[in-house]
Amino acid sequence: MERKPLDSLISKTGLWVSRNGHLHGIRSCETSQKYIRITMDCGEVIQVRNSRSSRAARSLRNHKYHKPCKRCRLAEDRIKEFSNKTSRKDEVRVTVRTVQSSQFNSARSEIPDMTVLSGDLQPSNTTKQPAHRSPAEKPQPAVAQTFKPQSRTQQPKITKPTNHSFQKHAKPEKNEFTQTQKNRILSLLAPNEMISFSKEKRSFAELESVLLTQRKKDLRTMYEDSRENMLGKLERTITEFFVDMGFLEVKSPILIPFEYMERMGVGEDKELSKQIFRVGDNMCLRPMLAPGLYNHLRKFDNVLPDPIRIFEIGPCYRKESDGGNHLEEFTMLNFCQMGSRCTRQTLESIIGDFLDFLNIEYEIVADSCMVYGDTIDVMHRNMELSSAVVGPIPMDMDWGINKPWIGAGFGLERLLKAKHDFKNIRSVARSESYYNGICTNL
Known part of the structure; x- marks a missing residue:
């Protein structure tokens, strides 16, 4: 059976069950996209989420309550009808009015918390007093009323009070966190x-x-x-560094044809294609900056002086968010040089100058990957900062490139994690939950 939302149950029954089980009548009810503001017959006002599985929704759906609110003065037939679960389907007791979210939230500060209902917090006197008592009669202690005179042969045994001074004090329980x-x-x-x-x-x-x-x-x-976001500040710092080094900054589209990935050797038959976010039949969100750089190198060839040096900083997207070093949306830096002096020594020199500029410790190790073949990996402890390549490589001909080149790609979030020793890369990524590594869910 489909569980109806809270506003539907309120509209049907015209009643409300508070946390302490008191049954209230409802005078009016307003709902927005997420919340409901309810005014009781007794004058109390509460604001709750319009949930299907909340405590109140379960109570109304199962017709469970402790006792009716005295100040609401509910009619006996309404209480009996609610208790017997025989409310008519076609009867609407309360009109639920929909209001705009801005109008709804503006009055939120004036509404008391739903857990504080003054009408439900009146102390109840459960001690019964005698019906008739003369003025001279003094009330007897409760203990005296519970015992009757007994004969000597039936005297109860007197239990000696326990001497608690010899008992061991219980050790305080250790805090255990879920x-x-x-x-x-x-x-x-x-x-x-x-x-x-x-x-x-x-x-x-x-x-x-x-x-x-x-x-x-x-x-x-x-x-x-400062008022500067770490990720944005690092991007500006890197831009200034490479511009001063003689590199030209470029910006490529984020939405690219899937054909570009096939040219990079990542076709639909490859395992890496599962990491790509597809958009429609022929487009995808770029998982790397290399396709855009290839196109720029081809168009700048024979136009710009030798060697051609370009770089790009921008967002990339991959379905690989497992672990503390991966993100589905991350920021990449790719730089490359095509033409003369494209050697491993030149590549390592640029990488060294760049990381020394950022004051990040690193080491270079040899590795390989499916896309580029043999690579040079830049490591910070156990985290890979970059994968660098010395070209040419076989796929260059698919992009119209026929000159030597060198290039490397860095993840900016990993650079921040290494520089500031962050524990989780998500705290420095594009996020609404963190700002410069500080949690904002307060």
């Missing part, structure tokens, strides 16, 4: 912070509160000091 709580705490840590959950003495609520306060302070400090 995996969800651990992930939340780790997301709130700054890049230079560490934590040991096995030695942590604070509770999750206390620890989260401390970290939230510090992260808010960090974000305010960033706003007052």
